[in-house]
Amino acid sequence: MYYKTKGYRIFSVANYIFLGVLSLLCILPIIHILAVSFSSMAPASSNLVGFWPIGFTTDAYVKTFGNSNFINSLLVSVKRTVIATVIGMVIMLLTAFPLSKEDLNFKGRSIYTWFFVFTILFSGGLIPSYILVQKLGLMDTIWALVLPGALSVWNVILMMNFFRGLPKELEEAAYLDGAGHIKTLALVYIPLSMPAIATLSLFTMVGQWNSWFDGMIYMSDVKNYPLASLLQTIIVQQDLSKINVDPSMLENVSQRTVRAAQIFIGALPILVIYPFLQRFFVKGIVIGAVKE
Amino acid sequence: MKEHTLETPRKGRAIKARQRWNMQRNWSLHLMLVPAVLLAIVFQYIPMGGIVIAFQDFKPYLGFTESKWVGWDNFKYLFLYPDVGQVIWNTLVIAFFKIIAGLVAPFLFAILLNEVRISAFKRVSQTLVYLPHFLSWVILGGILLDILSPQGGMVNKLVVALGGDPIFFLGDGTWFRITLIVSDVWKEFGFGTIVFLASLSGINPALYEAAEVDGANRFKQTLHITIPALMPITIVLMTLSIGNILNAGFDQVFNLYNPLVYDKGDIIDTFVYRLGILNGKMSFATAVGLFKSVVATILIVISYRMAYKLANYRVF
Numbered sequence: 186m187y188y189k190t191k192g193y194r195i196f197s198v199a200n201y202i203f204l205g206v207l208s209l210l211c212i213l214p215i216i217h218i219l220a221v222s223f224s225s226m227a228p229a230s231s232n233l234v235g236f237w238p239i240g241f242t243t244d245a246y247v248k249t250f251g252n253s254n255f256i257n258s259l260l261v262s263v264k265r266t267v268i269a270t271v272i273g274m275v276i277m278l279l280t281a282f283p284l285s286k287e288d289l290n291f292k293g294r295s296i297y298t299w300f301f302v303f304t305i306l307f308s309g310g311l312i313p314s315y316i317l318v319q320k321l322g323l324m325d326t327i328w329a330l331v332l333p334g335a336l337s338v339w340n341v342i343l344m345m346n347f348f349r350g351l352p353k354e355l356e357e358a359a360y361l362d363g364a365g366h367i368k369t370l371a372l373v374y375i376p377l378s379m380p381a382i383a384t385l386s387l388f389t390m391v392g393q394w395n396s397w398f399d400g401m402i403y404m405s406d407v408k409n410y411p412l413a414s415l416l417q418t419i420i421v422q423q424d425l426s427k428i429n430v431d432p433s434m435l436e437n438v439s440q441r442t443v444r445a446a447q448i449f450i451g452a453l454p455i456l457v458i459y460p461f462l463q464r465f466f467v468k469g470i471v472i473g474a475v476k477e
Numbered sequence: 478m479k480e481h482t483l484e485t486p487r488k489g490r491a492i493k494a495r496q497r498w499n500m501q502r503n504w505s506l507h508l509m510l511v512p513a514v515l516l517a518i519v520f521q522y523i524p525m526g527g528i529v530i531a532f533q534d535f536k537p538y539l540g541f542t543e544s545k546w547v548g549w550d551n552f553k554y555l556f557l558y559p560d561v562g563q564v565i566w567n568t569l570v571i572a573f574f575k576i577i578a579g580l581v582a583p584f585l586f587a588i589l590l591n592e593v594r595i596s597a598f599k600r601v602s603q604t605l606v607y608l609p610h611f612l613s614w615v616i617l618g619g620i621l622l623d624i625l626s627p628q629g630g631m632v633n634k635l636v637v638a639l640g641g642d643p644i645f646f647l648g649d650g651t652w653f654r655i656t657l658i659v660s661d662v663w664k665e666f667g668f669g670t671i672v673f674l675a676s677l678s679g680i681n682p683a684l685y686e687a688a689e690v691d692g693a694n695r696f697k698q699t700l701h702i703t704i705p706a707l708m709p710i711t712i713v714l715m716t717l718s719i720g721n722i723l724n725a726g727f728d729q730v731f732n733l734y735n736p737l738v739y740d741k742g743d744i745i746d747t748f749v750y751r752l753g754i755l756n757g758k759m760s761f762a763t764a765v766g767l768f769k770s771v772v773a774t775i776l777i778v779i780s781y782r783m784a785y786k787l788a789n790y791r792v793f
Contacts, residue, residue: 187695188594196695200589201598207586208605211667214620215608217631221623232629280513283506291506301513304521307774310766311746312753313527316537317520336516366505395613398728402754413615420619421732441623448619455611462611463604 215452222246222445229442245446255447257408258415261327261400265411266393269331273389274382276336281344282370301338318403329403330396330411340385347381348374384465387458394454416451420444531764551764560748561765568744571657571725576718578662583669584711588703590670591677592695606667618732621660622647647733650741657742661729676710677703709788716784720777723769745769 187193216236221229225240233239249255280301288294308314314333323329351374359369375382400414407415418424531551533544555561586606593599609617624631625646633643646656680702688698727746734742745765753762784790 187689187698190694193695197592197594200592204586204589204593204598204602208602211605211609211663214624214631217624218620232634235631276512276516279509283509286506291503293507297510297514301517304517306777307525307770308521309524309527310763310770311749312759312763312766313524313530314520315754316527316530316759317524321519332516333520336513336520341513366503366509370509391611395611395615397613397615398731413613416619417615417732421615421622444619445623448616448623451619452612452616456608459608459611463607 215449215456218445218448222442222449224442226440226442229445230440245440245442246450248440248443249446249450254407254410254415255412258410258412259450261409262394262412265327265330265396266390268327269335269393270386270389272331272335273337273340274386277340277344277385278370278375278378278382280336280341281348282366282374284341285345285348301336301341305338315402323403325404325406325409327409330393330399333399334392334396337389340389343385344378344381347378351377380465384462387462387465390458391455391462412451416447420447528763528767530760531767533760535760535763537759547760551761552768554761555764555768558761560743563740564743564745564748567654567741568723568725571654571730571742571744572722574654574658575661575726576721578658579665579669580711580714580718582662582666583673584707586666587670587673587677587707588699590674591703603667603670606670608667609664610668612664614726614728614732617660617664618729621656621733625656647735648737650738653734653738653742657726657729657733660733661726672710672714673707676707680706713784713788713790716780716787719780719783720773722776723773 188197213236217234220236220238221234222245223238223241223243224234225242225244228234228239283291284294284298284301286294318324318329318333323332355373355377356369359373364372395413397411397413397417400409400411401417404410404414407418410418527541529541530544532546532548533541534547534550535541535544590599590602593602625633627633627643627645627648632646636642636644644652646652684702685698688702693701723745725744725746727744727750730742730744730747731750734747746769749762749766749769752758752765
């Protein structure tokens with residue numbers, strides 16, 4: 186067998202080391218940030234902290250949660266994630282079901298499909314979308330964050346392919362028993378699609394939580410900023426002019442340990458749902474890939 | 478003759494009846510599509526109509542109807558404006574290297590991971606490398622600003638320990654481009670391996686057994702079985718990535734760049750944002766955006782056609 190040869194054994198050891206190092210490289214920056222966030226100010230600002238906190242303290246987190254802007258944004262983020270995921274899933278299911286029918290059984294299906302697919306291929310771009318949201322009076326409301334992305338055509342395509350993979354006999358049986366389309370979707374298709382729905386909800390949640398640009402352009406008042414937008418402003422741009430804290434607090438916000446704590450809290454929800462996500466996403470990608 | 482006259486109206490009636498039947502049976506399907514159609518019209522198709530401002534000298538207080546029409550002036554300006562050429566070039570360079578590196582790294586990683594026999598190692602490794610894909614560029618931007626800092630950031634501490642001078646990764650144009658490409662590969666290579674690993678698991682083990690019997694060592698097996706098996710998906714990914722040649726990654730660049738690196742790091746999307754939203758030159762920014770959209774759409778259509786022709790791959 187090839188893996189008993191000496192040459193392969195040497196390769197194998199080198200390979201394990203190489204892959205191990207690469208894998209660690211993906212997580213070490215996050216561990217570093219975590220270590221900094223739990224360190225005391227002095228060792229952190231003189232760059233002594235590696236991957237373990239020096240002078241352990243939760244001071245940075247106390248300061249972070251003492252900042253009303255931060256709490257506000259955290260709530261906006263939670264709100265937008267919940268609302269957008271619920272609305273997004275309802276619309277996705279309602280859209281994917283009719284589109285999963287055969288052209289023969291649902292006249293107009295291909296027109297609808299092209300109508301939606303065209304929006305993937307071409308878009309008006311940033312400025313017209315911005316003017317539209319402004320004209321609709323959505324600025325500084327949560328709907329500016331939810332509605333423009335409520336229809337995800339990619340999700341619809343994935344869901345549609347999943348529906349098509351379900352046995353046709355189930356649908357036929359439902360129709361024979363007198364169920365209409367709406368009942369068939371609600372009582373047959375949706376219960377059978379829970380794994381796919383769970384996967385796509387998690388992906389939608391991650392997308393919503395991470396989304397920062399819409400918050401920055403559609404919200405003029407910083408108290409309406411979702412967390413990702415707030416972090417973009419105070420950590421990446423290091424623009425503290427927008428947040429209204431008294432000067433004594435200003436230092437608390439700009440400290441390295443506090444910045445690290447804020448970054449970590451921003452990443453935490455993703456890290457928490459990641460194990461669940463990972464169980465699904467390989468399957469999820471397969472869902473979309475299998476076609477007849 | 479008689480038959481003919483009788484047949485036609487009956488056929489017509491049959492079609493009408495069928496249409497009515499189709500409508501009666503499927504009204505609820507149409508109803509289900511109403512929310513999505515409305516959303517698409519409002520948030521996709523109406524903004525597409527908004528591109529008319531690319532042909533106007535749009536003033537928000539005048540609106541679409543009152544603003545002056547200027548024809549192709551904004552597009553002429555596009556090719557005269559000194560920064561635009563550089564911005565397009567930056568976009569192409571950054572996107573090109575990201576695409577290449579973003580294909581090669583997952584390809585190699587998947588092949589190496591395929592040689593791992595300890596399944597726990599494989600699982601842990603996959604868990605770790607997929608993770609950065611799910612973090613946003615805001616979070617990663619914050620982390621990179623910290624670890625790449627020339628004043629004692631982790632990476633520069635390593636550079637100094639190896640005997641170099643601290644590098645200003647985000648303040649020097651050339652280093653900035655390299656940082657963009659490397660950090661993008663770092664974020665996405667793990668997730669990119671998924672498609673390759675899926676193809677690898679589809680290889681018939683009998684091929685390897687036969688090669689073994691014929692005396693091929695593992696390197697030869699990789700060269701003649703594994704790599705050819707990955708070729709179809711690689712060709713698909715390569716062709717589909719043509720459509721991304723104008724996408725250098727707005728989120729990433731926006732979260733990492735600063736005025737010091739505008740000359741080599743500014744890309745079309747960040748340029749449009751600064752010009753349109755911050756400087757209020759909405760018409761010109763829309764023209765630049767439209768130029769990008771049109772080129773990208775053409776490239777996407779071509780690349781999908783090619784993927785279908787070359788590898789029989791269909792997205793829809």
